[in-house]
Amino acid sequence: MIWIKRLGIGLVGILVLLGILLAVAYRSDLSSEAVNEKYLTPESQFIVVNGLRVHVRILGEGEPVFLLHGSFASLHTWDAWQQAMRPYYQTISLDFPGHGLTGPDSLKRYGIIDYSKLVQALAKELKLTQYHVAGNSMGGAVAMQLASDYPKNILSLNLIDAAGAPAADTLLMDSSAQKKTNSGGAWIFQVARHPIFSKLLVFCTPKFLFKMNMKQVYGDTNKVTDKVTTRYYELMLREGNRQATLDRLSQPRTSNIHFERLTMPTLILWGAEDQWIPLAQGKRLQQVLPEANLIVLDGVGHVPMEESPTETVSEYLSFLGVEVRKSYLHPSNQVAYAK
Numbered sequence: 001m002i003w004i005k006r007l008g009i010g011l012v013g014i015l016v017l018l019g020i021l022l023a024v025a026y027r028s029d030l031s032s033e034a035v036n037e038k039y040l041t042p043e044s045q046f047i048v049v050n051g052l053r054v055h056v057r058i059l060g061e062g063e064p065v066f067l068l069h070g071s072f073a074s075l076h077t078w079d080a081w082q083q084a085m086r087p088y089y090q091t092i093s094l095d096f097p098g099h100g101l102t103g104p105d106s107l108k109r110y111g112i113i114d115y116s117k118l119v120q121a122l123a124k125e126l127k128l129t130q131y132h133v134a135g136n137s138m139g140g141a142v143a144m145q146l147a148s149d150y151p152k153n154i155l156s157l158n159l160i161d162a163a164g165a166p167a168a169d170t171l172l173m174d175s176s177a178q179k180k181t182n183s184g185g186a187w188i189f190q191v192a193r194h195p196i197f198s199k200l201l202v203f204c205t206p207k208f209l210f211k212m213n214m215k216q217v218y219g220d221t222n223k224v225t226d227k228v229t230t231r232y233y234e235l236m237l238r239e240g241n242r243q244a245t246l247d248r249l250s251q252p253r254t255s256n257i258h259f260e261r262l263t264m265p266t267l268i269l270w271g272a273e274d275q276w277i278p279l280a281q282g283k284r285l286q287q288v289l290p291e292a293n294l295i296v297l298d299g300v301g302h303v304p305m306e307e308s309p310t311e312t313v314s315e316y317l318s319f320l321g322v323e324v325r326k327s328y329l330h331p332s333n334q335v336a337y338a339k
Helices: 002-025 032-040 075-085 110-125 140-148 175-185 187-195 199-201 207-217 226-237 241-250 279-288 309-320
Strands: 042-051 052-059 062-069 090-094 131-136 154-160 264-271 293-297 334-337
Touching: 032 226, 042 110, 042 226, 042 293, 052 075, 052 110, 052 175, 062 075, 075 090, 075 175, 075 309, 131 140, 140 154, 175 264, 207 226, 226 241, 264 279, 264 309, 279 293, 293 309
Parallel strands: 062 090, 062 131, 131 154, 154 264, 264 293
Antiparallel strands: 042 052, 052 090, 293 334
8 A cells, every 4th residue: 555655745745835825826916006106108098888898098089099909918018109199189098898997897808809899988078080090919909809890980900910800701700700800820728718727726826827928929029128018917916807808708709790881091011020829810911801911020929019119110100191200210120911
């Protein structure tokens, strides 16, 4: 029976080791007050929309442009774009429920359709009848849902490494196609949906996981700074956001995008090195939106507006009709797929 005794000792050792690892990885929530103090900007405001207190940032004057962030992100991903566009347009960014400083929604309205309704309600609150929309990743899917449901309100679309490309055999996206195209190669989505590991993420969220995540979404990992990683990390630790993320990812990823309604001018920007939503999805979007122009950014990953802000915002402003002085820009390293 010696082997049974040794087995028991081994199991106890494993349990002790797991306990130590969990204790080291444990991270408590950060209070909303503490996170607000650090990440509110001078232009930040909270606007009640559909019963939610939504963190919104509005800069500039002119025609309005909504900037919609992706999964795990916040309105801070648009920092450089909002500063660059403020002389020409009024830009409006927001933290979706379950993200950033907005925090969780008690009704768990975290779907693509929920978010599109929120943006339209915010536009109504701001008395905006028509506006441009740019969206990255999940925000791109929200932008397309918005344009599908309210086509007369949308002046133009900018889809940046957007989720939501339709399956090859249909123009009406179903939930299975949405899940397939949105997940891409992102390991964090798989972990967050796991029945056991997902529970641990609510309490055990080590920072090194976020650093790994950032290196996966950037094409040039040298651009992954500790400041950016810390921002993503601390905003996720904002009280309620981790549970909201698990609630969001456990819901069916349904949307109801009618691509034939997306006849407004459309620009598609895509990072050639995107590991989350590969370039093939961008080319698929161009196929179903034949009037759209696809620009591929060489060496760039999943968040081009954050990784390569000068180049991408200049392309977007040019698309909107603003003549940009190239002497202010870095040399371009893009490959364009003309329509």
